[in-house]
Amino acid sequence: MHEVKLAVSAGFCFGVERAVKMAVLALDEFGGPVYTLGPIIHNPQEVLRLQNMGIKMAHTLDEIPGGTVVIRSHGAPKGVIEEAEKRGLKVVDATCPLVQRLTERVMELADEGYQIVVVGESDHPEVMAVLSYAPESCLVVRGPECVESGNLNKKVGLVAQTTQSLENLRAVASLCICHCREVRTYNTICHATHKRGAEALELAGQVQVMIVVGGKNSANTARLAKAVIQGGTKTYHIESADELSSLEIPTGVPIGITAGASTPGWVIVEVMTALKAMD
Ligand code: SF4
Missing domain, CATH: 3.40.50.11270 (Rossmann fold)
Structure with a gap:
């Protein structure tokens, strides 16, 4: 067990x-x-x-x-x-109230005449929804490598997709400060993603195998799995308990479980129950 x-x-x-x-x-x-x-x-x-x-x-x-x-x-x-x-x-x-808050920030910045730089993924539904409130004013960048000084106005308002990392927002802010006269930055990041990542890495340090539970179509779960894999612990990303039998898990080793923000509790419980029952 x-x-x-x-x-x-x-x-x-x-x-x-x-x-x-x-x-x-x-x-x-x-x-x-x-x-x-x-x-x-x-x-x-x-x-x-x-x-x-x-x-x-x-x-x-x-x-x-x-x-x-x-x-x-x-x-x-x-x-x-x-x-x-x-x-x-x-x-x-x-x-989500946090997405609502991001939208309000974007509208406020547009009203005040800022060019809005949104740190995020332009094809993500959250970003697409937010952009629709100020399409003329927004520029979406994935990260600092996408910032071109020629595209920036003198007066920039900076926000981020809620699931972005603080490091990415900070890096884009640093570049904007170099090229713009005014940069008004709102930290619109939700801590749910960061918290899950930090906890998963900590747990990975205490076990031999990590299992990340969540949809294969879930970007937040995939990102969580990637972070744990990069930490060096043997890691599996599964959607449900049905996949456990195909994993190579040595007998009796401690196992850590985490799950993305879109994974329901009942799926996690099923995985835990099945794992505990395995030899
Ligand atoms: S991760 Fe969850 S809590 Fe955070 S902004 Fe998205 S929906 Fe809201």
Whole structure:
């Protein structure tokens, strides 16, 4: 039997947990049909569980014939909520308050005439939603290597996608300061990602094998797994307990478990239970 240690903050962040709860509550309160605009969470097992409860996924408003639409924690582009209401849909806005705060910062900076530099991934739904509030004013950069001084105005407002690292924001800020007369920086980073990464690395130092649980389509889980792998501990990224039998885990070694912010608690419990039962 293995000694299994679980990272304290493994699994759902508060924004994702809140969004899933709001979707389930909408089903209880308003009855069906309930749709989420885009996958509410990057976890196939949880999406399936919600589907079985009656919560469906739509890519656009056009795919929703009636009922309730849930805006996921990443938020939605400007005008989508108004359009949904105009179409007679009931709207449950589960945008994470931290994403909401980022959007408000962007609007405030645009109103005050700043060129806005957003540190993040331009094709991420959160960034796409935020950009829609000030498309003319925003420049998205992945990191300092993407900052070209010729593209910067004298007056820059700097924000970051909520899941970015502080190091990346700091590096971009340092460059902007060299090229701009004024740089107003807002730290819009959520600590959920950083906290999971730091805890996972600490745990990895105490065990022989690490298992990172979460959707293979989840960027935050993949990043978490990559960080642990880089730390040097033997690491596996799995989605569910079904994959455990294919892993090469020596008998009786201590095992650490962590999970991305989009991994539900019940999947983690299943993995832990199965691991403890293994010889
Ligand atoms: S990672 Fe942070 S910002 Fe994103 S949904 Fe979770 S709590 Fe909100």
